[in-house]
Amino acid sequence: MRAALAAAADDRIVFDLAGIEERYASLKRELPGISVRFAMKACPVDEVLSCLANKGAGFDAASPHEIVQAIRTGVPMHFIHYGNTIKSDRNIADAYRLGVRDFATDSVEDVKAIAVHAPGARVFCRLATTGDGALWGLSRKFGCSDTDAVLVMEAARAAGLTPAGLSVHVGSQQMTAEAWTDAVERIAEVLETLNRRGIFPDHVNLGGGLPALGCLDGRGRPLDPPMDKIWAVIREGVQRLREVSKAPLDFVMEPGRYLVADHGAIRAHVSRLSHRRQLNGERQYWLYLSCGKFNGLYEMDELQYRLEFPSHRDAAYVPAVVAGPTCDTDDAFAHEHNLVQVPEKAASGDPVWIFSSGAYAISYTTQGFNGFAPLPYTCINGEDTEGAE
Numbered sequence: 112m113r114a115a116l117a118a119a120a121d122d123r124i125v126f127d128l129a130g131i132e133e134r135y136a137s138l139k140r141e142l143p144g145i146s147v148r149f150a151m152k153a154c155p156v157d158e159v160l161s162c163l164a165n166k167g168a169g170f171d172a173a174s175p176h177e178i179v180q181a182i183r184t185g186v187p188m189h190f191i192h193y194g195n196t197i198k199s200d201r202n203i204a205d206a207y208r209l210g211v212r213d214f215a216t217d218s219v220e221d222v223k224a225i226a227v228h229a230p231g232a233r234v235f236c237r238l239a240t241t242g243d244g245a246l247w248g249l250s251r252k253f254g255c256s257d258t259d260a261v262l263v264m265e266a267a268r269a270a271g272l273t274p275a276g277l278s279v280h281v282g283s284q285q286m287t288a289e290a291w292t293d294a295v296e297r298i299a300e301v302l303e304t305l306n307r308r309g310i311f312p313d314h315v316n317l318g319g320g321l322p323a324l325g326c327l328d329g330r331g332r333p334l335d336p337p338m339d340k341i342w343a344v345i346r347e348g349v350q351r352l353r354e355v356s357k358a359p360l361d362f363v364m365e366p367g368r369y370l371v372a373d374h375g376a377i378r379a380h381v382s383r384l385s386h387r388r389q390l391n392g393e394r395q396y397w398l399y400l401s402c403g404k405f406n407g408l409y410e411m412d413e414l415q416y417r418l419e420f421p422s423h424r425d426a427a428y429v430p431a432v433v434a435g436p437t438c439d440t441d442d443a444f445a446h447e448h449n450l451v452q453v454p455e456k457a458a459s460g461d462p463v464w465i466f467s468s469g470a471y472a473i474s475y476t477t478q479g480f481n482g483f484a485p486l487p488y489t490c491i492n493g494e495d496t497e498g499a500e
């Protein structure tokens with residue numbers, strides 16, 4: 112990765128396909144028997160998607176456009192599901208026309224629309240979770256209560272659909288194992304109720320939430336998710352749900368950032384290092400980068416990315432606020448909490464390497480806010496360049 116960053120003459124993001132493949136392999140070793148449906152929103156890059164498809168992954172798509180992109184990888188259609196509970200009638204019809212037959216849902220209204228525009232489809236109902244322990248909780252916009260889940264699945268059966276599964280999402284960048292324990296208990300209760308009512312789902316989708324490992328938190332402290340405990344809890348949860356269910360169950364997960372975040376890095380450059388007196392009279396250093404919230408570092412509100420300054424290996428460092436190049440006050444790491452050590456002699460044009468930035472760097476990028484262009488990208492296999500732009 113560093114060799115590719117050093118070789119880059121301009122700003123870009125570099126994805127290490129070999130690293131992504133290894134992360135996928137490690138996930139499969141830890142959770143044998145669980146199918147992977149990569150959350151495309153985390154990294155909608157054709158080369159990354161093809162890399163994962165070649166290893167056996169399918170895709171969690173959230174729109175007809177993502178479905179088309181997933182189809183281009185050549186995966187079987189049943190490896191693609193429409194995982195967004197928010198769908199217009201036209202979205203549903205387009206997905207059905209493209210060949211998708213598995214749809215997420217969380218409301219009776221959505222079920223009725225699927226029955227009209229995707230007759231005979233399979234649906235899996237998303238249960239709400241608290242989101243506790245995650246950097247992004249996802250606890251309000253998606254998912255329904257246990258009681259509503261039963262009503263939704265009964266409505267699906269009555270409408271001629273197949274009530275095929277249950278799903279959860281414990282929150283993005285979930286830092287606790289307890290979140291999966293709670294989710295499994297919720298699924299178990301709904302499964303038992305459905306089985307008593309003659310509905311026998313054939314799969315459980317444990318969603319996303321597996322954390323990236325290489326970022327810092329919003330205060331600049333290393334993230335340290337208890338991965339061994341998370342793996343153990345998920346394996347135990349799978350066994351528990353198989354024991355609860357009166358029909359055989361398959362299992363699916365939708366990792367996104369876990370697979371790609373730590374295997375993407377940005378080559379940016381220093382726009383300016385300056386210092387000025389604040390209203391409280393204190394002098395403050397500011398490091399302005401060529402890349403910020405609107406062209407690669409969207410998640411800087413909750414994460415702090417690890418920076419490396421290859422031109423200043425043995426330099427003296429000073430604490431600074433790190434900010435992007437735009438005229439937007441949100442385009443900066445939180446000022447009061449997480450000053451970053453930066454080279455005192457950093458000069459305009461010096462390269463900066465930004466690590467663990469492979470998740471959402473492409474998908475959240477604007478089309479050029481304030482005239483700052485989206486980053487191009489390069490894909491490598493280890494240190495061998497494979498593709499670009």
